[in-house]
Amino acid sequence: MIETINKKIELFITNIDGINQDSTKIILDKSNTSISEDLNKGHLTTNVCMIAASILKLNPKELAKKLEKTLNKLDLFKSVQAAGPGFINITLHKKDFIAVLYNIVKQKGEFGKSNIGAGKKVQIEFVSANPTGPLHVGHGRGAAYGDAIGRILQATGTDVEKEYYINDAGRQIDILTASVIIKIIQKDLDNFFPQNAYKGGYIESIGEEFISNNKIKYDSYNSITYDLSSDPEEEIDQIILNLKKLDSVIWNEVKSFSLSSIIHSIKNDLKDFKVNFDNWFDESSLGKLSDNSSEISNSITKLIEDGKAYEKDGAIWLNTESSGDDKHRVLVRDDGRATYFASDVAYHKNKLDRGYDDLINIWGADHHGYIKRIEASIEALGSKKERLIVKLVQFANLFKNGKKVKMSTRSGEFFTLRELIEDIGADAARFYYLSKQADQHLDFDLDLAKSDSKENIFYYIQYAHARIFSLEQKFKEMNPSLDINLYAVEKDLYKECDALIHEITKYPEVVKRSARTLQPHLIIFYLRDLSQLFHSYYNDNHVLSESNENMQSIVFCLSAVRQTISNGLDILGISPMQKM
Template sequence: MKEIKQILQTFISDALKKMNIEFAVEDIALEPTKQPEHGDWATNIAMQLASKTGTSPRKIAGDIVNKLEKDPGIIERVDIAGPGFINFHLSWEYFRRAVSHIIELGDKFGCTDFGKGEKLQIEFVSANPTGPLNVVSARAASIGDIMANLLSAIGFSVDREFYINDAGRQVRLLGASVSSRYMELFGQTEPFPEDGYHGDYVYQLATEIAAEHGDRFTSMNVDERIAALAQISLEKMVAAQQRIMAQFGVHFQNWFAETQLRQQKAHLQVLDRLQQTGFTYEQDGAIWFRSSQFGDEKDRVLITSDGEPTYFLVDIAYHCSKYQRGYQKLFDIWGPDHHGYIARMKAALLALGYPENSFSVEIVQQVNLLRSGEVIKMSKRAGKIIEMEEVINEVGVDAARFFFVNRKCSSHLDFDIDLAKKQSDENPVYYVQYAHARISNILKYAAEQGISIDGPVRLDRIAEPEEKQLLKKLLQLTEIIVGAATSWEPHRLTGYLLELASDYHHFYQKQRVVSEDIELSRARLLLMQATKIVFANSLKILGISAPEYM
């Protein structure tokens, strides 16, 4: 069953051809209407054409309607409204066929082959393993994982990747911080590094290492001890990150370590490539990249005057490795403090010859945690970290994932912990899940009453406005998934689910599903089955459970 938007776009395009007007079919704007009196779908194509043709929009709309193919199995009638909107009222026959279509496709309903198997990679979270994962990491994890699900649903081959920054000054600082606390446990004083990590987790790491290894590191010289404790601490921190991500339902295809690049000298190979292209120069003893030639605000250092590779050079090598592993498009999700880094990375990849539109970055904004209406203060430097695991344990995985994607990625998010824990309709994820559970209960009750939906069902008994509104919403799922995936706006799916839940609950208040009228009951049970499938498929993409009872 072809998507209704595509069907209507084709009808309009065919009408325009009869009028000798060429217009790209995919550019014909069509939107579901919000008010039933305006039909089911509407287009402003007449207004789009008016400025080009010099003809009034209502005249163009009238000509289009006269030329339209009005298949009675799809279109009941077409109206012209306002300055020239064309409103399509779909037929009951179309909506009734859709019930069987949804059930036939089952867990595939909403999916398309839009992506044609193109290989993509999404790198997200990639938090430094020098401290616990925080709430911004949790938001990035939700967005990244759900975007991977959305893109997979529309036919892309998607891998998830976590980049482990396990090299450099920050790692030594972690080792030095743990070393100082470790020596304290054995009654010895070692100065705490000025820029060290102060969180309770540092004491915990030192205590665990002391329990597992005793005092064996106390006899080492300081540098050896810091290096050894840094390595052990890194392994523990990464293991904790992997455990928490699995708890949150996020499973990366690859955890890629920075040390892997350095050991392979991949960054020096990239430097050589850039030097061969002529996009580098030496100044003040350092090697610079001419990134300003590719849209960056200024040139960037690749090798410092001390001969050390910059983080930027290693990061270029990391992104090159993604292309070398066969990915055709790269998506990175970065925190709000990385916005200025985008232009330089795009510049480097362009200089190395990679396609201009093959690398994209989404910035995830900050999260304010609210309790009793007040913002909970956070400071990683002071050790007062609101950890990702803490939030998950308090509100649950389902609520956390829903809340973290319920606003645009580019918007700041106020996460109300009290609301996320409520077992009532005020809590949006509860409201959605309860709709699924309520449908499950109805289907179970019908089975207990001996009412079966096997065999032919008289779907012509479905004829109430609440049923039509519910069907109209069900049929929007594919369009919502495609739009959310291609625009990188996963909040469209949570918004859709809230609207669907509202339409379902309204239907439930107005119409009885199981009644003495067996034929009507069977038709409505089939509608309930289709509705349950749409809830379940949507919740699966969000990585949220679809409970059978609540």
């Protein structure tokens, strides 16, 4: 219907006296015909007259009057009215208005999906937490957000791949390994434990699990702790060296055991959070600098050959300033070790080479200073930096019993994602993570998420869904021979559902906008509005005591509402409830 109207509008604009092609194009691009906010403003609204007036220096109200006349003559609509500063409000014939309901019956779970992203291939990399401990509630937000974005883009026809980058190489894994070993032999070291080692209870569990099937036997435990630096950073590095020297076989066994144990538990947590990845990419697969044919060596060699990277003070630097970074960045340290940045450059090169149109990276907001240098590296590698879209996710503060839950990764005190799932359930957790724009601080109230008040939007929406579901069942039981149809609504004999129908027609646009802006919270707010309209309707109208004819229409409409809620929740990875 909107396309039909737009064609008529285009005709009208082209016929304005003295207009040229350029202005026509600008007006049509900038103007917008859309579903009106509410029924007081008709079914559809266009602002084209105001846009045209501003460009052509005309009076918007007069122009609107003319368009009103033109559209009314067509006899396509029930009524067309110029209103306010120059809007055109269009009221459709009932059969056009309710067409969306037939669509929903036909499309069911597909209602709201589109193909505006068809032909596009996008990769989303998210979570990518270091495998040095369990996922905590901070990671949960990135997980919920990334997964929702993936689903939303898929709903617009985009080809989406979701990937987790596992930092399984580098110093932090050495620290993990050392932490586990020291924990195992701690008693023989007078309970010595390095300041910068990981302290969480999971370290002890991994150690216990390891020695239940293996043995650690060192000739001299004490040699590990000889002459240690008082600087915590140096201390842990010395211990790592000592342990490797003492027994490299044991070191490697503990390392791979610890890694696989943690990665396994991360995968499990994400599975229970209903987040699925298409790829798990190991940092270690990029190879080592010492290997000339490894990806990490190749990417650095290419940068040097292309004149983007250079040697200075014994280190290899990348010129990132040309892309707006404030200083050049080191790729290879003067001691020959690669930096974390070097791995990331190689990883992004790998992703670029895989041929995606867009790369979406979802990072913690504390990494925003890192964006420029990655963009710079992408340009240095010969790609457009616009291919990379970085979305930042702010930390979530947890509140329990009205108090903020303290968290500190270093001390091993944190609220894990698993605890959150066990406390309020994966669906409620996902919902609240997505209930606010990702790049803003979120206060996550655990008590609210479990409360049975209207303030708990999660249940408010679920409640609407469950009420309709139950109503449909009752209708079937009481009237087994009655089918559902839209006769009463179409003939305007029953109008109480109109506001609901009008709200439903907005849904496909909400999904599109959510995809365009990568903002899942738009869907949540839409679902709340739709639920609110439903609860209001439900309170004022006793469905099952209506006439058969009315009931047949009402159940038809309400089923469509339920389907829309269900689709909206599904796109966020949340299961609708049939009973509460």
